[in-house]
Amino acid sequence: MTIQDLKVLICDDSMFVRRKMKDSLSALGVTKIFEASDGEKAVVKYAESNPDIVFMDIVMPVKTGVDALKDIKSIDPDAKVIMASSVGTQKNLKEAISEGAFDFLQKPINERDLLKMLEKAVK
Amino acid sequence: MFTQFFGNYLLNKQLVSPEHLCEAMQQLSTTRLKLGVLAINAGLLTAEQVDIVHDEQQRVDKRIGDIMVDMGFADSEQIEELFKTQPKGHLLLGQALVDNGYMTTAQFERALNSYKAENSLSDTDLSNSNEEAIRKMIKRFYNFNDTDSSRYMTSYLTLLFKNIIRFIGDDFTPLEPDMSAIKSVIENCVIQRIKGGLSAITLISADNNAEIEFASRFAKEQLSDNDEYTQACISEFLNLHNGLFAVNLSNDEGIELLLEPQEIYNNIKFEELINPVTIPVSFSMGLINFVIIL
Numbered sequence: 001m002t003i004q005d006l007k008v009l010i011c012d013d014s015m016f017v018r019r020k021m022k023d024s025l026s027a028l029g030v031t032k033i034f035e036a037s038d039g040e041k042a043v044v045k046y047a048e049s050n051p052d053i054v055f056m057d058i059v060m061p062v063k064t065g066v067d068a069l070k071d072i073k074s075i076d077p078d079a080k081v082i083m084a085s086s087v088g089t090q091k092n093l094k095e096a097i098s099e100g101a102f103d104f105l106q107k108p109i110n111e112r113d114l115l116k117m118l119e120k121a122v123k
Numbered sequence: 124m125f126t127q128f129f130g131n132y133l134l135n136k137q138l139v140s141p142e143h144l145c146e147a148m149q150q151l152s153t154t155r156l157k158l159g160v161l162a163i164n165a166g167l168l169t170a171e172q173v174d175i176v177h178d179e180q181q182r183v184d185k186r187i188g189d190i191m192v193d194m195g196f197a198d199s200e201q202i203e204e205l206f207k208t209q210p211k212g213h214l215l216l217g218q219a220l221v222d223n224g225y226m227t228t229a230q231f232e233r234a235l236n237s238y239k240a241e242n243s244l245s246d247t248d249l250s251n252s253n254e255e256a257i258r259k260m261i262k263r264f265y266n267f268n269d270t271d272s273s274r275y276m277t278s279y280l281t282l283l284f285k286n287i288i289r290f291i292g293d294d295f296t297p298l299e300p301d302m303s304a305i306k307s308v309i310e311n312c313v314i315q316r317i318k319g320g321l322s323a324i325t326l327i328s329a330d331n332n333a334e335i336e337f338a339s340r341f342a343k344e345q346l347s348d349n350d351e352y353t354q355a356c357i358s359e360f361l362n363l364h365n366g367l368f369a370v371n372l373s374n375d376e377g378i379e380l381l382l383e384p385q386e387i388y389n390n391i392k393f394e395e396l397i398n399p400v401t402i403p404v405s406f407s408m409g410l411i412n413f414v415i416i417l
Contacts, residue, residue: 016355086366
């Protein structure tokens with residue numbers, strides 16, 4: 001599988017973040033991109049679209065990214081969920097990893113970060 | 124950051140008009156050579172390495188030169204040499220004002236000397252953007268005392284101004300706290316609450332045009348309407364700023380903060396905010412008000 005074949009789910013309550021990430025993913029050749037604007041919708045979208053990789057914001061309304069991660073892992077223990085937050089503290093990093101996150105990114109996320117994560121996912 | 128506060132000093136002493144200062148700040152912003160460009164010119168870093176450093180600078184509260192050293196792209200002596208070759212902002216501001224005929228060289232010299240004396244700033248403080256000197260200057264400017272709350276407010280504002288420079292631009296002048304700068308009913312604003320080891324609320328409000336331009340600069344794309352996307356851009360600026368503040372507090376003091384999702388409010392009553400501090404910041408695009416409750 002190449003990174004262009006990946007199905008990617010972007011979960012962030014910020015329309016700005018979703019649009020910028022979508023633009024960057026498109027520039028990398030990814031065409032199968034799904035979006036969710038809160039944690040609850042993220043879980044529903046995951047079940048519907050079965051993505052190869054998920055970028056999940058932590059601070060979101062309705063359901064936090066960490067709670068959505070737990071739900072997704074209960075549906076699919078092999079899910080590759082990358083947690084993203086503007087708060088890149090050791091505490092948040094450790095919590096994300098202990099809940100089964102594939103990796104952790106501190107915002108703002110740029111094209112270089114996305115490429116690194118997509119390459120890691122296809123390995 | 125001394126440049127922007129020195130600009131305020133010139134305004135307060137009525138040595139320049141707001142329009143002339145704004146024009147000079149814009150000139151300065153477009154002509155000033157950034158450290159990354161100087162590093163490329165000196166053969167220290169490649170353009171790609173400078174991009175990586177710029178990305179990193181949006182995620183850690185460190186000076187660009189220190190990031191270059193941390194990433195192993197240069198050593199501290201090389202960075203010191205580079206700093207020496209970078210023209211200082213406050214001097215460039217003076218030059219722009221003198222060149223445009225808005226001040227004489229003698230007036231500028233007198234103003235700079237009194238500014239340094241009144242703020243106990245040395246040439247080294249001004250040249251190296253000494254963190255402690257910046258904090259002292261901000262504490263003095265806003266009349267903060269020695270309570271914990273004032274200490275956090277000083278840290279919060281020091282970082283806020285750095286983040287404005289990082290994400291929006293350096294062509295601004297901080298103005299004194301001014302409650303009358305805010306309308307009694309704020310029609311449009313973005314809010315983020317912080318909980319955990321410290322409680323805080325920050326609100327960003329401006330008129331339509333200023334919000335559109337602020338958001339455009341943050342998003343690095345020209346926006347034309349003050350719509351949901353524009354508000355999302357301003358929200359994300361606030362989120363990144365608060366995120367960096369949370370990282371600093373976690374690293375420096377072991378205090379963990381929880382950020383709440385940003386909210387967009389219409390018609391919030393200013394009188395309902397408890398002990399707000401209003402920080403107006405004047406840009407060429409207009410006035411942006413940061414209201415902070417901490």
